[in-house]
Amino acid sequence: MKVAAGIDIGGTNIKYGLVDARGKILYRGRIKTRTFPLADDFADYFLHESGKIIAGLDGDYELGGIGIGSPNGNHITGCVEYAPNLHWKGRVELARIFTDKFGIKTYIDNDANAAALGELLFGNGRGMKNFVMLTLGTGLGSGIIVDGKLLRGSDGLGGEAGHTIVVENGRQCGCGRKGCLETYVSATALMTTYREITGKNLPARDISDNAAAGEPECFQALDQMADTLAKGLANLKSVLSPEAFIIAGGISAIGEAFLKPVRKYFDQYVLNIYTQQTKIMNSALEGADAAILGAASLGMDFDLE
Amino acid sequence: MKVAAGIDIGGTNIKYGLVDARGKILYRGRIKTRTFPLADDFADYFLHESGKIIAGLDGDYELGGIGIGSPNGNHITGCVEYAPNLHWKGRVELARIFTDKFGIKTYIDNDANAAALGELLFGNGRGMKNFVMLTLGTGLGSGIIVDGKLLRGSDGLGGEAGHTIVVENGRQCGCGRKGCLETYVSATALMTTYREITGKNLPARDISDNAAAGEPECFQALDQMADTLAKGLANLKSVLSPEAFIIAGGISAIGEAFLKPVRKYFDQYVLNIYTQQTKIMNSALEGADAAILGAASLGMDFDLE
Numbered sequence: 001m002k003v004a005a006g007i008d009i010g011g012t013n014i015k016y017g018l019v020d021a022r023g024k025i026l027y028r029g030r031i032k033t034r035t036f037p038l039a040d041d042f043a044d045y046f047l048h049e050s051g052k053i054i055a056g057l058d059g060d061y062e063l064g065g066i067g068i069g070s071p072n073g074n075h076i077t078g079c080v081e082y083a084p085n086l087h088w089k090g091r092v093e094l095a096r097i098f099t100d101k102f103g104i105k106t107y108i109d110n111d112a113n114a115a116a117l118g119e120l121l122f123g124n125g126r127g128m129k130n131f132v133m134l135t136l137g138t139g140l141g142s143g144i145i146v147d148g149k150l151l152r153g154s155d156g157l158g159g160e161a162g163h164t165i166v167v168e169n170g171r172q173c174g175c176g177r178k179g180c181l182e183t184y185v186s187a188t189a190l191m192t193t194y195r196e197i198t199g200k201n202l203p204a205r206d207i208s209d210n211a212a213a214g215e216p217e218c219f220q221a222l223d224q225m226a227d228t229l230a231k232g233l234a235n236l237k238s239v240l241s242p243e244a245f246i247i248a249g250g251i252s253a254i255g256e257a258f259l260k261p262v263r264k265y266f267d268q269y270v271l272n273i274y275t276q277q278t279k280i281m282n283s284a285l286e287g288a289d290a291a292i293l294g295a296a297s298l299g300m301d302f303d304l305e
Numbered sequence: 306m307k308v309a310a311g312i313d314i315g316g317t318n319i320k321y322g323l324v325d326a327r328g329k330i331l332y333r334g335r336i337k338t339r340t341f342p343l344a345d346d347f348a349d350y351f352l353h354e355s356g357k358i359i360a361g362l363d364g365d366y367e368l369g370g371i372g373i374g375s376p377n378g379n380h381i382t383g384c385v386e387y388a389p390n391l392h393w394k395g396r397v398e399l400a401r402i403f404t405d406k407f408g409i410k411t412y413i414d415n416d417a418n419a420a421a422l423g424e425l426l427f428g429n430g431r432g433m434k435n436f437v438m439l440t441l442g443t444g445l446g447s448g449i450i451v452d453g454k455l456l457r458g459s460d461g462l463g464g465e466a467g468h469t470i471v472v473e474n475g476r477q478c479g480c481g482r483k484g485c486l487e488t489y490v491s492a493t494a495l496m497t498t499y500r501e502i503t504g505k506n507l508p509a510r511d512i513s514d515n516a517a518a519g520e521p522e523c524f525q526a527l528d529q530m531a532d533t534l535a536k537g538l539a540n541l542k543s544v545l546s547p548e549a550f551i552i553a554g555g556i557s558a559i560g561e562a563f564l565k566p567v568r569k570y571f572d573q574y575v576l577n578i579y580t581q582q583t584k585i586m587n588s589a590l591e592g593a594d595a596a597i598l599g600a601a602s603l604g605m606d607f608d609l610e
Binding site: 128129130144146147149151152153154155156157158159160161163164165167168175176177231234235236238239240241242243269271272273274276 | 433434435449451452454456457458459460461462463464465466468469470472473480481482536539540541543544545546547548574576577578579581
C-alpha cells in the first residue's frame with residue numbers, strides 16, 4: 001500500500017510522519033532543524049531514514065508521495081523563499097532537491113495551505129467544498145478552499161488573509177504596512193492588546209486563562225480580538241462565501257470562550273444576504289499530527305486504495 | 306451550429322442576443338422589462354421570438370443553451386431573489402420557467418458574475434486563470450474567477466467585494482451597514498465625494514470630464530475614489546492573488562485618467578510579497594454587447610464547434 005511522507009519544517013523542529021490514504025499516521029518522527037546545515041543535508045538524511053522506517057513497518061508499504069509544509073513555501077515555484085525563521089537562507093529549491101533524490105514528485109506549500117488541505121482530507125473540512133482555514137499562532141495564516149481545491153492564485157501566493165488591512169493607520173505589521181488583521185488577531189496581538197489596556201505584559205495563554213476565569217481586563221483583550229476577527233471574517237464571507245471558518249493554532253486552544261464571541265460579532269457584521277448560518281469552529285486536527293497530516297496531504301496525489 | 310441565447314435583465318430594459326461559440330453576436334434585441342407583468346410572460350415571448358429569429362438567420366443554427374444575467378440572480382437556486390429594481394416581486398424561479406418552456410437547461414447568475422464569465426471567454430480574461438471583474442456603475446459588482454472558474458461559494462453568493470467594509474463607521478450603505486467599498490467606489494459614490502468636497506451636486510460623468518480637464522475639486526473627488534479602490538484591491542490581492550483586476554461599467558469610461566491613479570495607489574498599498582505586476586485594466590467588452598456576451602457565457606456548456 002502506498003503511503004505519503006508529510007514533513008513539517010519549522011525554525012526549531014522538523015516533524016515528519018508516514019501517512020496512509022485514510023489519514024492514519026503509521027510513524028512519527030522529529031529532529032532539530034539546525035542538525036542540517038543545508039536543506040540538501042536534510043533530504044539525504046530523510047532518504048536514508050524513510051527507507052529504514054518503511055522497511056520496519058508491519059505491512060507491505062511503499063512511498064507514494066512526499067509533501068512538505070514550510071514557512072514561505074511556494075507551491076508553484078517549489079521553493080522556500082527567504083524564510084526569516086529558517087537558517088536555510090535565500091531561495092531554497094526544496095521540491096526539486098527532494099524530487100531528484102527520491103525520484104518521487106515532491107510538493108511544497110506554506111504551513112496554512114498545508115493545514116487547509118489536511119483539514120479538507122482528514123478534518124472538519126471533509127464533505128465541504130468551500131471553507132477558510134485560519135491558523136492563529138504567532139501570526140495569522142490562512143488557507144482557502146474553493147470548490148474543493150486550494151486557492152493558490154496566479155502566483156501561488158493567494159490566501160494571505162492575515163495581511164488584509166482592517167484598521168486604517170492601525171498597528172505596525174511585520175510586513176511593513178499598518179493595520180493588518182494579524183496585528184489584531186494572533187497570540188502576539190492578544191498580548192499587545194492586553195498591554196494597551198493595562199500597561200502590563202502577560203503571556204497569551206495567561207490572558208486567555210484569566211479571561212475564562214472572569215478577570216475583566218483579560219476578558220476585554222480577548223473580546224476585542226474576537227470582535228476584530230469577526231470583522232475580518234465578515235469581509236472574507238462577502239468575497240468567498242465559505243461554508244465554514246475553521247480555526248487552528250495556539251489560539252484555538254481557548255475554545256468556546258473565544259469562538260462564542262466571534263460568532264456573536266460575526267452575526268452582527270456579516271452582510272444580510274447570507275442567511276444560511278456560517279460555521280465558525282475549531283480544527284478537528286490538533287497538535288503535531290495536524291502539521292504532519294497537512295504536509296502529507298500535499299503529496300497525496302496517488303489514488304485512495 | 307449551436308448558438309446560446311444571452312439575456313440581460315435590467316429594471317428598465319431586457320437586452321438579448323444569439324451568440325455563437327466564438328462570441329460572435331448573430332442577433333441583438335431589446336424590449337422594455339415592464340412589457341411583461343410576470344417573468345412567465347417574458348419566457349413565452351422569448352420562446353416565440355427566439356424561434357423566429359433563428360429561423361431567419363442565414364445558416365443552419367439551433368439553440369444550444371440559454372443564460373440569463375439578472376440583478377439578484379442566484380446560480381445555485383436558479384432564482385431571482387427579491388430584486389429591488391425589478392417589478393417581478395419575491396422569489397422568481399426564472400431558470401426553472403425557461404428550462405420547462407424551452408426543454409433546454411437554463412442558467413442564471415447575477416450581472417457581475419455573468420460579466421466575469423463573458424470576460425473569461427471573450428474579453429481580456431482570455432488566457433487568464435485568476436482575475437477579478439469589477440462592474441462600477443450605480444453600485445460596485447464583482448465576479449471572481451479562480452482557477453479558470455467562477456467563484457460561487459457555498460451558496461452561490463460569493464463575489465460581493467462591493468460589500469467588504471473599507472472604512473470603519475464610514476458611509477451608509479444600501480445593505481444597512483456602514484463603510485462598504487461600493488459607498489466609496491461607484492458613480493453614486495463619486496457624486497457623494499464631490500458633494501462632500503464642494504457642497505454641490507454634479508453628475509458623475511461631469512465630475513470625471515472636469516477632472517480630466519484639470520478642475521481641482523473634480524480631480525480630488527476622482528483621486529479619492531482611485532485611492533479607496535486601490536485599498537480594496539490590495540486587500541483582495543492578499544486573499545485571491547489574481548493576475549488582473551478588470552473594470553467595466555460606467556466608471557470604466559473614464560479610462561486611463563482613473564486607471565493610472567488606481568495603479569499608483571495599489572502599488573503603494575499592496576503586500577510586498579506580490580512582486581509580479583498585477584494588471585489593472587478596463588474590460589475589452591463594452592456597452593450592451595458585454596451584457597449579452599456575459600449572459601450567453603452562462604449558457605455555453607455545449608462544446609466549441
